[in-house]
Amino acid sequence: MTIFGVNDVIHMGSYQRDAEQLLMAWASRAAAAGHTNPLIPSRFEFDENHAVMLMSPDHARNLDQDGHTKKSVREFISGAAKTPLKYMVASLPTSVDSLPANLKWIFEMDPETQISTVPDPDTIEIVVVGGPTGKSDWVRLSGAPTITKVIEEPA
Numbered sequence: 001m002t003i004f005g006v007n008d009v010i011h012m013g014s015y016q017r018d019a020e021q022l023l024m025a026w027a028s029r030a031a032a033a034g035h036t037n038p039l040i041p042s043r044f045e046f047d048e049n050h051a052v053m054l055m056s057p058d059h060a061r062n063l064d065q066d067g068h069t070k071k072s073v074r075e076f077i078s079g080a081a082k083t084p085l086k087y088m089v090a091s092l093p094t095s096v097d098s099l100p101a102n103l104k105w106i107f108e109m110d111p112e113t114q115i116s117t118v119p120d121p122d123t124i125e126i127v128v129v130g131g132p133t134g135k136s137d138w139v140r141l142s143g144a145p146t147i148t149k150v151i152e153e154p155a
Helices: 019-030 055-063 072-082 087-090 101-108
Strands: 006-013 051-055 082-083 114-116 124-128 135-141
Touching: 006 019, 019 072, 019 135, 051 055, 072 124, 082 087, 087 114, 087 124
Parallel strands: 051 124
Antiparallel strands: 006 135, 051 135, 082 114
16 A cells, blocks of 8 residues: 555546657646745755656556656656746745755746756656546645555455
């Protein structure tokens, strides 16, 4: 069993066959405003930007048939998921006034600067679940650690 703290779930209904279009759709979900990003620490007890891709079997099959691996999917999302700095600042879980002095340099940047919302591909978990529906989810986690425990059935 795996338990994780969820910040939000962004649905992705796509019947695209083209792997590049699927990857771009995933990257657009990952780039949505409202994320927690390591660029600007939050007040979460654990401040890690991580997500789980709940990928439908047909999306996984299409990506696999076109030569993609979990690693290549993670790397694509990490490189393509970007949002303007102004959206990242607007969606901070804390007030702008509460930013520490060592982060004030952020306000010297152009607000249109594209910032990666997934700077580390290793923060993406990919799980293939569900049926052949073309419906998947991008789950942004709250920063709390993900815990997995094996549950054994009684003998």
